[in-house]
Amino acid sequence: MLRIVIVEDDIYLREELIHTLKKAGYDALGPSSFENIEEELAALRPDLAILDVNLPGKSGYELCKSFKVKASFPILILTARDTLSDELMALGLGADDFLTKPCHPDRLIARTERLLQTYHKLRSLLQAGPLSLDTDTYKLTYTDRFLILAETEGKIMKLLMERFPNTVGKSELFFSVWETEEFVDENIVQVNMSRLRKSLSRLGIDNAVRNIRGKGYVLEVDGL
Amino acid sequence: MLRIVIVEDDIYLREELIHTLKKAGYDALGPSSFENIEEELAALRPDLAILDVNLPGKSGYELCKSFKVKASFPILILTARDTLSDELMALGLGADDFLTKPCHPDRLIARTERLLQTYHKLRSLLQAGPLSLDTDTYKLTYTDRFLILAETEGKIMKLLMERFPNTVGKSELFFSVWETEEFVDENIVQVNMSRLRKSLSRLGIDNAVRNIRGKGYVLEVDGL
DNA sequence: ATACCACTTACAGCTGTTGTAAGGTTTGTG
DNA sequence: CACAAACCTTACAACAGCTGTAAGTGGTAT
Numbered sequence: 001m002l003r004i005v006i007v008e009d010d011i012y013l014r015e016e017l018i019h020t021l022k023k024a025g026y027d028a029l030g031p032s033s034f035e036n037i038e039e040e041l042a043a044l045r046p047d048l049a050i051l052d053v054n055l056p057g058k059s060g061y062e063l064c065k066s067f068k069v070k071a072s073f074p075i076l077i078l079t080a081r082d083t084l085s086d087e088l089m090a091l092g093l094g095a096d097d098f099l100t101k102p103c104h105p106d107r108l109i110a111r112t113e114r115l116l117q118t119y120h121k122l123r124s125l126l127q128a129g130p131l132s133l134d135t136d137t138y139k140l141t142y143t144d145r146f147l148i149l150a151e152t153e154g155k156i157m158k159l160l161m162e163r164f165p166n167t168v169g170k171s172e173l174f175f176s177v178w179e180t181e182e183f184v185d186e187n188i189v190q191v192n193m194s195r196l197r198k199s200l201s202r203l204g205i206d207n208a209v210r211n212i213r214g215k216g217y218v219l220e221v222d223g224l
Numbered sequence: 225m226l227r228i229v230i231v232e233d234d235i236y237l238r239e240e241l242i243h244t245l246k247k248a249g250y251d252a253l254g255p256s257s258f259e260n261i262e263e264e265l266a267a268l269r270p271d272l273a274i275l276d277v278n279l280p281g282k283s284g285y286e287l288c289k290s291f292k293v294k295a296s297f298p299i300l301i302l303t304a305r306d307t308l309s310d311e312l313m314a315l316g317l318g319a320d321d322f323l324t325k326p327c328h329p330d331r332l333i334a335r336t337e338r339l340l341q342t343y344h345k346l347r348s349l350l351q352a353g354p355l356s357l358d359t360d361t362y363k364l365t366y367t368d369r370f371l372i373l374a375e376t377e378g379k380i381m382k383l384l385m386e387r388f389p390n391t392v393g394k395s396e397l398f399f400s401v402w403e404t405e406e407f408v409d410e411n412i413v414q415v416n417m418s419r420l421r422k423s424l425s426r427l428g429i430d431n432a433v434r435n436i437r438g439k440g441y442v443l444e445v446d447g448l
Numbered sequence: 449a450t451a452c453c454a455c456t457t458a459c460a461g462c463t464g465t466t467g468t469a470a471g472g473t474t475t476g477t478g
Numbered sequence: 479c480a481c482a483a484a485c486c487t488t489a490c491a492a493c494a495g496c497t498g499t500a501a502g503t504g505g506t507a508t
Contacts, residue, residue, distance in 0.1 A: 150495080150496055150497085151496075151497090152496080152497070152498095153496095185498075185499070185500095187498090187499075187500085188497090188498060188499085191497090191498075191499090192497090192498095195496095195497095213506075213507085
């Protein structure tokens with residue numbers, strides 16, 4: 001069942017939305033605390049997020065902006081602020097749709113279904129800044145060029161992008177790519193990093209995979 | 225430059241829309257005849273189509289419905305009919321967005337940009353009914369399962385989907401897959417068709433590739 | 449200066465893909 | 479039913495690309 005997370009501080013409206021969406025067959029839920037809403041949203045891994053704009057703490061716009069860097073799920077902004085500039089702001093920050101309160105349940109459902117349908121086709125796509133990786137085929141796309149990575153290189157790239165912008169430790173790499181944390185041969189990491197860097201270079205990307213001596217590797221795509 | 229085709233019979237509104245979109249940096253154009261609008265649209269291969277609903281001949285809804293089977297470009301419905309049921313109808317037929325006239329140019333541009341951005345990631349996806357094929361990697365997806373085809377099988381599948389629901393002749397197959405219409409060996413087609421069918425069968429798809437004796441092959445995905 | 453960590457290149461084994469060959473099955477026609 | 483043409487299937491060997499190992503070079507912190 002598809003999970004929809006509603007970030008809305010008005011408790012009545014929130015329950016109404018949850019009710020509407022559940023009736024339509026979705027697993028709808030809404031956090032009531034907005035303390036660590038960013039972490040909570042990430043942990044819930046929703047298939048769609050419906051965000052209000054005026055929230056205690058971070059605004060819906062801020063949330064939208066920070067999530068769209070990794071673009072794992074669609075975001076629908078639902079707000080009482082109905083001016084054109086609000087809509088332009090939301091869409092400009094990467095929101096996938098913009099609706100104003102009050103919103104007829106049927107309209108919400110229709111828009112929701114359309115977003116979920118479109119994003120279903122992007123389900124295997126992992127994003128990190130301007131890079132996107134199809135985790136099934138390891139097709140790596142960067143501005144209009146692409147390249148199909150070999151399996152091992154692809155697994156490494158996937159991990160680097162999932163952890164972006166954090167560092168990936170070597171033990172984590174071993175566990176995730178070779179399914180063992182035991183010492184295979186340290187060298188195997190370096191050989192494959194070398195191969196990955198050469199592949200990235202063929203895409204016109206240099207110095208994106210950075211080694212942190214004694215720690216591991218990070219992806220750096222800020223300058224791209 | 226991205227091409228946007230506007231299907232709108234009101235000449236003043238059409239020119240206004242074209243002007244707005246051109247100013248925003250798009251290659252906007254609008255056919256003035258609506259005779260063979262379906263073929264014309266297909267031939268123009270737009271990056272986005274903006275459709276009116278009330279058109280001479282086929283309605284925008286009909287156009288939308290028939291194009292969404294192959295889903296090669298996003299469709300925005302722009303109409304004066306502003307009831308909720310019009311919007312639900314449009315979205316239900318697969319339209320990617322729904323706006324009502326009159327529409328502020330900035331809103332149109334913002335929605336347009338969002339659609340183009342989203343579809344940019346789907347650019348390599350070819351659709352035929354419930355099947356979709358990534359033409360870069362030959363990843364074939366069918367309801368939540370997928371499979372990566374070998375290059376030759378993928379090229380054949382690509383051609384079958386591009387021509388869907390028409391038959392693909394053998395000479396066309398040779399030309400498109402083996403880059404020669406000369407006699408290689410007739411058998412090579414049959415061997416690879418056999419392989420493709422076996423692959424499709426692993427996805428749970430049987431009898432989708434049908435031979436027309438003496439003519440060629442067709443994809444049949446109606447029952448799927 | 450030294451020890452450690454990281455990088456690069458070469459190589460051989462392995463895997464998956466491809467066309468050819470050979471033989472079997474289906475379909476249409478007289 | 480007999481026959482031929484068209485189509486299907488399986489097996490096989492050549493080939494290409496991927497992977498880990500090995501060996502040697504380069505860089506860095508103490």
